Amino acid sequence: VDSASGTTAEAPDEGRGAAHVDTRTRDLAARVRAGDRRALARALSIVERADASSQALISLLFPHTGRAHLIGVTGVGGVGKSSLIARLVVEWRRRGKRVGIVAVDPTSAATGGALLGDRVRMEELFADPGVFVRSMATRGAGGGLARATIDATRVFDAAGYDVVVVETIGVGQDQLDVGQVAETIVVVEAPNLGDDVQALKAGLREIADLYAVNKADAGSADRTVATLRAMLALEGERDWNPPIVKTSAATGEGITELADAAETHLAWLGRERRAARRRERARAELRRLLEERLLRDLLARVGDPDLTTAATAVLAGTDPYRCVSDLLRRYHG
């Protein structure tokens, strides 16, 4: 229709996404950018599918991303991430920022009740048009959730949200590496009885830009802060020394400080470090996409039955490395 315009002047090409996207998708993208909440909800549902239609949509929105501050909030279950985020949102709103939240829920429908309950309360709390909360369900193993989450942050970003929060339990089977979607990572820790710092045991230390020791009202928070501080001190000075903020979703303690710390981190990142990190994330994403596409192309050719045959060979004692070499030989000719 508008093939004379600059963006669609390219030759139609299966792989080139945006070049021949249908009108409905173009309309949707325009409405998302204009701040239409219903369009936003629909766009998020589309990216959740992580299929060809989500790619077309992202192709249109992608050039308009890169403005939002992408914040990951992670920590093991039970540390109070959702209520901490709810408090932060109030603070961000006070600062005039629009906030989008992608809550990655690794639990299934059956056990998700409690978590979803939190989120429903969160959504009630924020009938505010400057806030939008979206839960992403995990689906099976693999890349679908990671892809959906990354693209959801892009939808928010293109829709003009200033802060996009990805809340993830950072645990287990969900395969979402929060470092792939966030530029400032807040690791939330709750005080506990022993000397254990769950986040450290969970391997979250390497990715933490800020620590929030939550449930500060619970008593033993100082001890947890001290343990954390001692462990960080062992590592010596770094370019960025992650601040440790004592927070309480119950009393509101430390929320302003935490929001400040996130802004300080963003300022510290600056233009150059942000670009460098974005480049690293882009490289990682391209590698993953290439893997997915290459495997899909191969399976379209050697066929799923061949994979079953190969699996049977493995059961019969042929090692998987050999089976893969055999499959690749067949594929390449």
Added chain:
Amino acid sequence: VDSASGTTAEAPDEGRGAAHVDTRTRDLAARVRAGDRRALARALSIVERADASSQALISLLFPHTGRAHLIGVTGVGGVGKSSLIARLVVEWRRRGKRVGIVAVDPTSAATGGALLGDRVRMEELFADPGVFVRSMATRGAGGGLARATIDATRVFDAAGYDVVVVETIGVGQDQLDVGQVAETIVVVEAPNLGDDVQALKAGLREIADLYAVNKADAGSADRTVATLRAMLALEGERDWNPPIVKTSAATGEGITELADAAETHLAWLGRERRAARRRERARAELRRLLEERLLRDLLARVGDPDLTTAATAVLAGTDPYRCVSDLLRRYHG
């Protein structure tokens, strides 16, 4: 040298692993199978590298695997997995079983002290030749650790160990899906103050074959058991209803019961279900190996600089899906 033997009669072929493995690797594999502990240690170091030499070794050992009971022990940090395993090992030894342990350590060198300390104690405890403990370090993102862990269980299996335990925190950045390496999965939970069941929040419910509510001596264990039982009851009857065992590494409570439950689960799996699960694992592994190999082949051709160029294009506003299509087009022709 021994090219007249049956196994080496095939044409030399880059992809066919075992066919032209050097004599040292053959010697090593033979010594592993004969139960030589030093060879076992060396073989585990080789598979930890997850490179071509580990593939050659696994090609030799693979046909001799499939006998061990592969048990995953998982749960969030601080629930006492290591000490529970130590107790289980004593029980298994009492039952005449040889036990190999692969401890997957998601923490880095700096914070790994505490965990490694546990393991060192564990290794001291078991100067017993029927027990072998090996820690695997995480390295970067991605498949290396999963590959190393799977292959480590194969080394133990081929070496004649009856039980192979994979201890994993099942958390965060390590990308190891314990379902990919174990046939019986024990989810360890510790009593805590609230109604939270960490394992459920961590998305471990879907994979649990058995629950161990550890630190039974700590008091509130009954409440955790009740919560867990109530949540499982919501799901109704299943083919296999995961038993919940109250355990204490301190007093030894429930250890015999837990070892029994693991045996019951293995018996329930039986020949057919075990084969079906093994086939599923094989399919998943083949897919992952194919992805890795396909990407490696592509990068060998389009080159890493092209990936950097593509990442730069992403930074400039070209969406990743289009960049990938461009790279694939260049690759294929």
